[in-house]
Amino acid sequence: MHGKSNSSGRATQILIVDDHPIIREGMTLLLNLQEDLHVCGAAGSAEEALVAMERHPDMAIVDISLQSDSGLELVRTLRHRYPDLAILVLSMHDESLFAERALRSGANGYLMKLEATEHVLSAIREILAGNIYLSATMHEKLARALLTVPRKKPEGRIAGLSEREFEVLHLIGLGFSTREIAEKLNRSVKTIEAHQANIKEKLNIRSGKELMRFAIQWMESQ
Template sequence: MTDKATIRVFIADDHAIVREGLKQILAEQRDIIVAGEAENGLDAVKLAGKARCHVMLLDISLPDRNGIDVLKQIKKDRPELAVLMLSMHREDQYAIRSLKAGASGYLTKQSAPRELVTAIRLVASGQKYVSAALAQTLASQIGENHEAAAHETLSDREYQTLTMIASGMTVSEIARELSLSVKTVSEYRSRLLVKMKLKTSAELTHYAIRNQLVD
């Protein structure tokens, strides 16, 4: 961060109420200002550079692109930008994938405002932010004996398709939600079934529930 006095934050979230809530929280902090905002992934990528921000708060569920895809593009264009992922999903669902894709931290939207401010200041200083629970999860995965679970072998889009199928959505509904063709979503479904050595959507759903991948 070049300006030690002020942390410039960019908010990317498709819900206007969420953006306004975040702005109110940050307006109370003397060392943080909101330098810009976007309601979709395309604008987040385009406007982040113009806003000259230090930290981006990025929703993982955007209407036009998956948040992790947006994260990867932003880190490619602006590797120095600290990106703090915000999500309705529990940490164990997307946090590790976000960190591997280049995020500086991950927060659920249920987090307390004080935790949000702490996380922003930490990642702005060049550090990573993870909760105590996530830190424990990461620590447990260190070591030669850690064997990846079947869902950990999936690509980000395959994993997203898995969680949406397990939540009860049809291929057509997923295609609409992700702005993809039914054929593309069907290919993701076929690939993840092969990787996980499963045969049906019912088996996928059972696996996701057993491994607490869906609420």
């Protein structure tokens, strides 16, 4: 679907949503230098962003603060209307305060604007590869939170999951990749992939992307 990995070979189409023209222009210049990326539109407000979605971008890069609009509310709207859209939140706000909120709103990653340009490109490509992007510091914070939050007994739809499957689902909801989950649980990547396959079968989930969305929404409900 994204970048040159798709069957048509076209560049990944990206929409930039930021109320600062200099940011929009700078991001456009940076991304258009990449052979596999192309900025198909730029917007300064939520309203403009929704109109620009008519260009069918593969990815949206959204700022949290959009003058009178809420970037997080826009993320929620985009996720609801366009379930397959890749979304990166790029913001000046401290990730320790807003990264988890962004993920719960439907973003696939969070990056602070003070990061170097190579981190921007890494975040974009990590998300286009189907993963969640957070800084190493934020990943560590979420891992510590996992260890300190009291464990709940699985209920409702997830009641049929094993203890290990429940743990894997929890980590997916916190934004960790398969390899990171394997490292944290001291298991092989193949073992974690097997757990994920079992979870999808038990929950009647068809794809890894759908599993990630379910895990994040489930975490939000806890």
